[in-house]
Amino acid sequence: MTDNAVPPSTRAYESLRSAVLHGDFRPGQPLKPQELASSQGVSLAVVRESLLRLVGEGLAERLPNRGFVVPEAGDARWQVIAEARAAVEPTMLRMSIARGDLEWETRVRAAHHRLARTPTYDNETDAHYSDAWATAHHEFHRALLDACGNDVLLDTFERFWTASELSRRWSAAESPGRDAVAEHLRLEQLALTREGDAAAEALVAHLGMTAANLAKAGRKS
Amino acid sequence: MTDNAVPPSTRAYESLRSAVLHGDFRPGQPLKPQELASSQGVSLAVVRESLLRLVGEGLAERLPNRGFVVPEAGDARWQVIAEARAAVEPTMLRMSIARGDLEWETRVRAAHHRLARTPTYDNETDAHYSDAWATAHHEFHRALLDACGNDVLLDTFERFWTASELSRRWSAAESPGRDAVAEHLRLEQLALTREGDAAAEALVAHLGMTAANLAKAGRKS
DNA sequence: CTAGCGGGGATAATCGATTATTGCTAGCGT
DNA sequence: ACGCTAGCAATAATCGATTATCCCCGCTAG
Structure with missing residues (x-):
């Protein structure tokens, strides 16, 4: 039969994770188990398990004996995550371009x-972009790095990505003037033509960083 | 004040974590809650919590409805982690060298x-290096990257380090011929003289990688 | 003799209730 | 009036027991 067999624990976890990522809880707001x-119609134990899992993912923070809260998120946090991504993803992209095969292309x-x-956007009224676009955006960036051949690095990418999504949700970092479409197109083309260095540079630019900001990060803003 | 106030949960977690890192359980071996x-004289719930925390740290793996096991570890795994470290840490080291102040030095x-x-080694009979040396080794590498100014990257370093320790424990990767002492000394000196590029190269070499292995990643000269 | 099919034991998951800890507040003493 | 402390209510942590699931093994049919 239709063995939907989704355990309560997983259902609660996914629901809570989605709620946090959608911004249903403000950063710093306590996530009350009760x-x-x-x-959700489940017991405290499964909520606790969900929260523990979220902590492992960086989507919740634990204050011992004081419960769980949504971690800080905002402009400053987004900058930190963007810098981290700019430090890691260009190297992954070079590896991916060097190692990728036809399947990857x-x-x-x-x-x-x-x-x-x-x-x-689903419609004009939405302040935030649609789930479908967010998924497609994630999949594209993931695909670019997919062929790097190192699952530890790919896990790191996923971790950065979720943190990035949470922070972007609570920051005004949506640079409206940027032409993300053109940047994605350029990334695709440079990847397919195997121009590793140029692609890496384009990725850094796409993340809103200048290369100078990174490698020789002497001055801080 | 004998207020040692270490909650059972934390005690169990630390104990289990230490046991896994010390190799008391073989990779793939089930971690039986019972x-x-x-x-440890605690209930199943706190063991479960400990295991969930370990999963978040990458020190345990969850097989739904089949419990928890120690993740795979060995030569191949160690190689993957070393490559990931070689992809990330040189950039962090450059940032740290650029930003570090006198305190950092x-x-x-x-x-x-x-x-x-x-x-x-504590004594001749021990097959594995001592806890004190492992701690000092960790602290030194951490100190090198400490001033990079990005806590997301530092978290990533910590994650890689624990994974690396677990895998090294179960691999024969201890290249006996290597002169780790000289390599550490060189790293310290290049850091203090602020030679970012040379330090980054030395770090890649220290990780047992050749720059070519990384698909010429991280080259920023 | 082999492949498919339950039965039974082990164990993971979940629950409801109990215990411990925290932050707040009212009361006391100075 | 102010600061300090003991009591109180809220809630996090822990527990023991119950329920659901999987895996192994013996059985039976072909």
């Missing part, structure tokens, strides 16, 4: 196509 | 001094 348990093209054809 | 609970010197004066 409310979550009753609102195909995935990159497919991911870019979906991203380019997915509307950023 | 045994751990009775051996002092910490680096202190950490190197302790490392250099700590015997690697």
Whole structure:
């Protein structure tokens, strides 16, 4: 039969994770086990397990004997995460470009196509971009780095990405003037033509960093 | 004030973590909640919490409905982690060297001094290096990167380090011919003289990687 | 003799209740 | 009036027991 077999624990975890990422809770706001348990119809134990998992992912913070809260997020935090991504992802992109095969090229093209054809906003009223676009955006960036051949680095990418999504949700970092579409197109093309150095530079620029900011980060703003 | 106030949960977690890192459990071996609970005199819930925390740290793996096991570790895994470290840490070292102040220099010197004066092995019979040396080794590498000014990257370093320690424990990766002492000394000196590029190269070499291995990643000259 | 099919034991997951800790507040003493 | 301390309510942490799931093994049919 339709063995949907999704354990309560997983359901609660995914629901809570999605809620945090969607911004249903403000940074610093306590995640009260009681409310979550009753609102989801599960016991405290599974809520606790969900929270522990979120902590492992960086989507919740634990204050011993004082419960769990949503971690800090905002402009400053986003800057830190962007710098971290700019420190790691260019190297991964070079590795991916050097190692990627035809399968990889195909995935990159497919991911870019979906991203380019997915509307950023569901409708005019939404302040934040749509889930579909966020997924496509994630998939495209993931595809670019996919062929780096190192799952530890890919895990790190995923970790940075979720942290980045949370912080962007609570920051005004949406530079409205930027032409993200053109930047993604350029990234795709440089990847497919195997121009590692140029692609790495384009990625740093895409992250809103200048190369100077990074490698020789002498001065701080 | 005998207020030692270490909650059972934390005690169990630390104990289990230490046991895994010391190699008391073989990779792939199930971590049985029952045994751990009775051996530590706590309930299943706190063992479960400890295991969830370990999962978040990468020191345990969860097989749904089949419990928890120690993750794979060995030569191959160690190589992957070393490559990841070689992809990330040189950039962090450059940032640290660019941004570090006198306080940082002092910490680096202190950490190197302790490392250099700590015997690697407690006694001749031990197959693995001592806890004191492992701590000093960790502290030295951490100190080198400490001033990079990005806590997200530092968290990533810590994550890589623990994974690295676990894998090294189960691999024969101890290249006996290597002169780790000289390599650490060189790293300290290049850091203190602020030679970022040379230090980054020395770090890659210290990790047992050749620059070519990284698909010429991290080259920023 | 082999492949498929339950039965039974082990163990992971979940629950409801109990215990410990925290932050607040009212009361006391100076 | 002010600061300090003991009591109180809220809630985090822990526990013991119950329920659900998986895996192994013996059985039976072909």
